[in-house]
Every structure is written in C-alpha cells, then in structure tokens.
Amino acid sequence: MTVLATGLDTTSPEYAANRATMLDRLGELGTEHGKALAGGGEKYVERHRGRGKLLARERIELLVDADTPFLELSPLAAWGSEYAVGASLVTGIGVVEGVECLITANDPTVRGGASNPWTLKKALRANEIAFANRLPCISLVESGGADLPSQKEIFIPGGALFRDLTRLSAAGIPTVAVVFGNSTAGGAYVPGMSDHTVMIKERSKVFLGGPPLVKMATGEESDDESLGGADMHARTSGLADHFAVDEHDALRQARRIVARLNWRKAHPDPGPAEPPKYDEDELLGIVPGDLKIPFDPREVIARLVDGSDFDAFKPLYGTSLVTGWARLHGYPVGILANAQGVLFSEESQKAAQFIQLANQRDIPLLFLHNTTGYMVGKEYEQGGIIKHGAMMINAVSNSRVPHLSVLMGASYGAGHYGMCGRAYDPRFLFAWPGSKSAVMGPQQLAGVLSIVARASAAAKGRPYDDEADAGLRAMVEQQIESESLPMFLSGRLYDDGVIDPRDTRTVLGICLSAIHTAPVEGARGGFGIFRM
Structure with a gap:
C-alpha cells in the first residue's frame, strides 16, 4: 500500500487558527440551514401540525430506511433572494427498501408549498440528478401550484418538470408520486405523469381547476371531493393507483411500491471499506482562513480515501496539481487536487493525460478545487498556456466518466472550468464554508x-x-x-450544497454509490483536437 504520510501539526498556532475560522463559518452556515429547516416559520408550522399533518422532512424520515443517511441537496436554494431559504422544496438522495432514490418533498408551510423561480430551478436540478444517475424518483406532493406573482418566471420554463417525468419513465427510471394535499392546476400533472400514484383519503386534492375556477369557466357547482378527492380518483377516474387512509399508510405504500420495482444497480456494492488512517476532524484545520496561503491537498486526500492509500500520477511533474488513484468507500476514483493554486502548462498537460486515462479505465474523477486560475504573463503566454489550458478544458468537457467536484478553497477564473465547475456538468458539486469562486479575486x-x-x-x-x-x-x-461566498453561490444552485469538511467522505460515498446505479463508461476518443 502507498499510504500518504501526514505533516499536519495539530498543535501549531496555524492549525488552531484555521480550525477556529472554519468553526466560525460552520456556525454561520448552521444559522442559514436553520432558516431552511424552519420552513414558513412557527405560525405556519403549528397551523400545519394542527391539521394533523407531518412536515416535509418528517415525511422523508418515515419514507427512507431506518438508520440510513439522507443527503439533502441545495438546502440554501434562494438564499439572498426575496424568497424563503430552501425555496419551499426539500430534495435529496435516500435509501428506500434498499434502493437509492431521488426524493423531493414540497414544504407546505411556505406559502402553501407554492413554487417560485428557485423552487423550479431546484426541482429541475433534482430531475437532472435522477436522470444522470438512474435513480428512481419519489415526489411527496403538497403544493398550491405556482406562486402567482412570479408566474412570468415559472410558467414557460416550468413545463420542463412534466417533460422530465415522462423522459424518466421512458428511460425506464421509475417515478412515484405520493399526494398529501393539494396538487392543482399544472401540479396535477405530477401524479398524472408518474408511473405510480398514491392518494390519501380526504386529504389528497388533484384537479386541473378547483371549484372556483370551474364555476367561473363553466358555471358548474362542485366540491373538492367530487372534483378531485382521493376516493373519486381511486374509484372513478382511475388516477390513483393506491388509496391510503392516512399519511403513514401512504408512506408505507410508497415503500412497498419501491420494494416491488425489481430495481437493480448497474454496479454491485463494493462492500465495507477501510477508513482513512487519519481523523476526519482534522480537516477543519487544514485550509487557511486566508486563501492566499497555500496548503497541501494531500492532507485532505489522506483523510478522505480508503486507508489513506493513494497512488500518485506524475508526482514530480506539474507539482501544483496533485493527481492519482485511490478508492473511496470501495469505489475507484481518480483525483485531481490543486496544490499551490496556479495552473501552469505542465499541470494542464498532466491533467489532460490523467483524464484520458480515467476514461480508458472507466474510473470516476474527483476534483478538489483550490485554484486561482491559469498562469498569466509574457513567459507563460509564449510558452503556450492558452493551448495547454484549452487542452485541459477540452479533456474535462469531453470526458464521459462521472465527475465529482468539491470547492475546498479558491476556485477562480478559467481554473474553475478546468477543474470541472458547474458549467461542466459534474454529477455533484459541493463547497466547503470557506471556499470562494469568481472570475478572479x-x-x-x-x-x-x-x-x-x-x-x-x-x-x-x-x-x-x-x-x-x-x-x-x-x-x-x-x-x-x-x-464569491459559498452561501451566495449555493443560493443560486451553483453547487449542490455547502458541507462540513468532516462530512466530505460520507457525502462523496453516497454520491459514488448513487453514480454506480447507472453504467460508468468513459470516452474512448472523441476528445476533439488537442493543440500540441
């Protein structure tokens, strides 16, 4: 084994200062996450409970297998906007009857679960994740439809939600809808276009137009139950495939649906993996609060990968980019990690070759960001930094193996692109609380x-x-x-969440497991023209 050695001095003043700064930022992050957990606030939470209903996250907790993690995605969506943090929607990956699923749940304590522009972006991102990784999709529905004052930003692009449901089904990816309350107007198509639909007695209301709209449009008098109640849809329209007596029964039935899917992953679970040799808690003190101060990414890698075992690729060439092979929760990964921030021609060429090798071997890639971008200056321009940087970006763009990205520190300029930033479609992208990303510092x-x-x-x-x-x-x-701060960027869904560094190995393990539900196959050419 090639176990990474550590030079981290946990008794040094620098380590203590880094750790203190990171803990402060985690405290700030916790406050913002608390806003998402609070939903619409105490008044609306109590009103919801007073109706005998479960909260969105309580529904998810009952749906997923006991003592298994739920990886919530984009919890800070809409941060810094006029809308509630979390965008009135909970999304994430959880295990149901042993099957990894993409789960979405409307938060009805926030404006009745109405969808605003950030809700739409968050839901579309969830569908993208489900499609790319072939994850069965479970929708826990309770929404009044579009937030009408912002309809101009929702109506036209919002049709993609229903398109996605049909495309998931056409691709053989199961879709399940559990209706807990209103699912009206366009929202009626969520249960209508799902493969399996569960409705709850005297709770579920699914109709294209409610009684007031029907009265205005046709003059017909009607009531909620006869127009769109669960009993009617189970007995008359046939929209409800399963009829539940209450919320707990509905969630039980959803679990049974998943249990009967006969769902199989493309790649088997690799089984138990050896933990890193070093304490994950030490990740708090590695990255300096001042991102101009360099740090050794091998110290991070040593606390992420199985057994801290890492086989470096070209360790003496292009040394400001660390590349090499490892396993993470049993899954093989190729790792690219910025060492000193700047990417030179050597690092760019090294990265391009490494990415090609990963594609030849069908190995996912993990990008650990701490880069200020590609080097500038006369010497470097004359040395071909543009064509070499383009070579790296070409390789990233046309790579077909799944990519994971974690912003540890800086992620500036075209270096953000070369290290597989959001525009380059990583399967998942997460940020640490002290990271920053912009066109430049x-x-x-x-x-x-x-x-x-x-x-x-x-x-x-x-x-x-x-x-x-x-x-x-x-x-x-x-x-x-x-x-350039992570909460601002996460609010705009430029990442899938800001995470505690100590959770990085677990988060990446969940993502790698989800990724291997679908076939992992690299490009065998097709990289375009590399300028030499």
Missing part, C-alpha cells in the same frame, strides 16, 4: 478596473480622481467578495 478584479479607468483618463488627457478611484475599488472589492 476581489482585489485583482478591482485593480484591473482601476488600471483600465486610469489608462482611459490618460488617453483623453483628463486628470484622474484618486479619491474616487479608492472608493470605487473598495466598493467593487466588497461586491465581488460577497458574490
């Missing part, structure tokens, strides 16, 4: 704007206002700093 970006403005003034023969320049730089730095 705040000081660099503000400085560039200042230089351009100063040159413009000189070209026009005008005096330059240094006091105004200082104010502008400060304003720009503050803006870019706030927009």
Whole structure:
C-alpha cells in the first residue's frame, strides 16, 4: 500500500487558527440551514401540525430506511433572494427498501408549498440528478401550484418538470408520486405523469381547476371531493393507483411500491471499506482562513480515501496539481487536487493525460478545487498556456466518466472550468464554508478596473480622481467578495450544497454509490483536437 504520510501539526498556532475560522463559518452556515429547516416559520408550522399533518422532512424520515443517511441537496436554494431559504422544496438522495432514490418533498408551510423561480430551478436540478444517475424518483406532493406573482418566471420554463417525468419513465427510471394535499392546476400533472400514484383519503386534492375556477369557466357547482378527492380518483377516474387512509399508510405504500420495482444497480456494492488512517476532524484545520496561503491537498486526500492509500500520477511533474488513484468507500476514483493554486502548462498537460486515462479505465474523477486560475504573463503566454489550458478544458468537457467536484478553497477564473465547475456538468458539486469562486479575486478584479479607468483618463488627457478611484475599488472589492461566498453561490444552485469538511467522505460515498446505479463508461476518443 502507498499510504500518504501526514505533516499536519495539530498543535501549531496555524492549525488552531484555521480550525477556529472554519468553526466560525460552520456556525454561520448552521444559522442559514436553520432558516431552511424552519420552513414558513412557527405560525405556519403549528397551523400545519394542527391539521394533523407531518412536515416535509418528517415525511422523508418515515419514507427512507431506518438508520440510513439522507443527503439533502441545495438546502440554501434562494438564499439572498426575496424568497424563503430552501425555496419551499426539500430534495435529496435516500435509501428506500434498499434502493437509492431521488426524493423531493414540497414544504407546505411556505406559502402553501407554492413554487417560485428557485423552487423550479431546484426541482429541475433534482430531475437532472435522477436522470444522470438512474435513480428512481419519489415526489411527496403538497403544493398550491405556482406562486402567482412570479408566474412570468415559472410558467414557460416550468413545463420542463412534466417533460422530465415522462423522459424518466421512458428511460425506464421509475417515478412515484405520493399526494398529501393539494396538487392543482399544472401540479396535477405530477401524479398524472408518474408511473405510480398514491392518494390519501380526504386529504389528497388533484384537479386541473378547483371549484372556483370551474364555476367561473363553466358555471358548474362542485366540491373538492367530487372534483378531485382521493376516493373519486381511486374509484372513478382511475388516477390513483393506491388509496391510503392516512399519511403513514401512504408512506408505507410508497415503500412497498419501491420494494416491488425489481430495481437493480448497474454496479454491485463494493462492500465495507477501510477508513482513512487519519481523523476526519482534522480537516477543519487544514485550509487557511486566508486563501492566499497555500496548503497541501494531500492532507485532505489522506483523510478522505480508503486507508489513506493513494497512488500518485506524475508526482514530480506539474507539482501544483496533485493527481492519482485511490478508492473511496470501495469505489475507484481518480483525483485531481490543486496544490499551490496556479495552473501552469505542465499541470494542464498532466491533467489532460490523467483524464484520458480515467476514461480508458472507466474510473470516476474527483476534483478538489483550490485554484486561482491559469498562469498569466509574457513567459507563460509564449510558452503556450492558452493551448495547454484549452487542452485541459477540452479533456474535462469531453470526458464521459462521472465527475465529482468539491470547492475546498479558491476556485477562480478559467481554473474553475478546468477543474470541472458547474458549467461542466459534474454529477455533484459541493463547497466547503470557506471556499470562494469568481472570475478572479476581489482585489485583482478591482485593480484591473482601476488600471483600465486610469489608462482611459490618460488617453483623453483628463486628470484622474484618486479619491474616487479608492472608493470605487473598495466598493467593487466588497461586491465581488460577497458574490464569491459559498452561501451566495449555493443560493443560486451553483453547487449542490455547502458541507462540513468532516462530512466530505460520507457525502462523496453516497454520491459514488448513487453514480454506480447507472453504467460508468468513459470516452474512448472523441476528445476533439488537442493543440500540441
């Protein structure tokens, strides 16, 4: 075995400072996660409970197998917007009757579970995950439909939700809908387009138009039950495949549906895996609070992979990018981890070759980000940094093995692209609380704007206002700093969640297991033209 050695001094002042900073950020993260857990607030939670109903996460807890983890995705969706944190929808991966499933649950304590633009983005991302990884999809439905004041941002793109359900079914990926309350208007198509639908006596209400709309449109008098109640749909319309007497019974029936799917993973479970040799708690003190200070990503890898066993690839070449092979929860992975931040030509070429090898061997890739981007300057431009960076991005773009990305520290500029950022369709992307991502660092970006403005003034023969320049730089730095923080980016669904570093191995293990539900096959060519 090639066990990684550790040089981490957990008694040093630097380690203590890093750990304290990370714990502070985790405290801030916990506060924001608490907002999502609170749903619509105490008043609406109590009103919901007063109706004898379970909360969204309680429904999920009863649905999934006992003592198994539920990986919640995008819990900070809509953070920093006018809408509630969490976007009135819970999504994630859980195990039901031994089957990994993609689960979505409307939160009816937030405006009746109505969908806003961020709800839509979050739901579409969940469908994307289900499709790419061939995960059966279970929808726990209770929603009043679109949040009407924002309908202009929901109606047209929102049709993709129903398109996705039919495409999942056509691809042989099971879809199950459990209706706990209202599922009206367009929302009626969720149970209508799912393979299996469970409705609850005197609770489920599924209709294209409720009694008021029917009255306005046709003059017909009707009531909820005869128009769209569970009993009617079970006995008359045939929309309900299963009739439940209460919420617990509905969840029991959903579990039985999954148990009868005859569902098989494309790859068998690898079985128990040896844990890392080093304590995962030590991950809190590795990344400095100041991301300009470099750190050794091998210290992170040593606390993630099975047995801390890592076979380095080209360890003496392109040393600011660590590449190599390992196993994580028994699954093989190829790892690319930024060491000193900057990517040079050597690192770019090394990465491209490594990615090709992973595709030849059908091995998923894990990208651990801490990069300020590709190196600039006359020497490096003349040395071909553009074509070599393009080679790396070409390889990432056309790689067919699943990619996982974790933003540990900085993830700036085209380096974010080369390390498989969101635009490059990683199967999953997570961020640590101290990470940052933007076109460049705040000081660099503000400085560039200042230089351009100063040159413009000189070209026009005008005096330059240094006091105004200082104010502008400060304003720009503050803006870019706030927009590069993980909670801001997670709120816009540019990642699948901000996670505690100590949970990274578990989160990646769940993702790797989900990934291997579908076939893992790499590209055998088709990388386009590599400029040499």
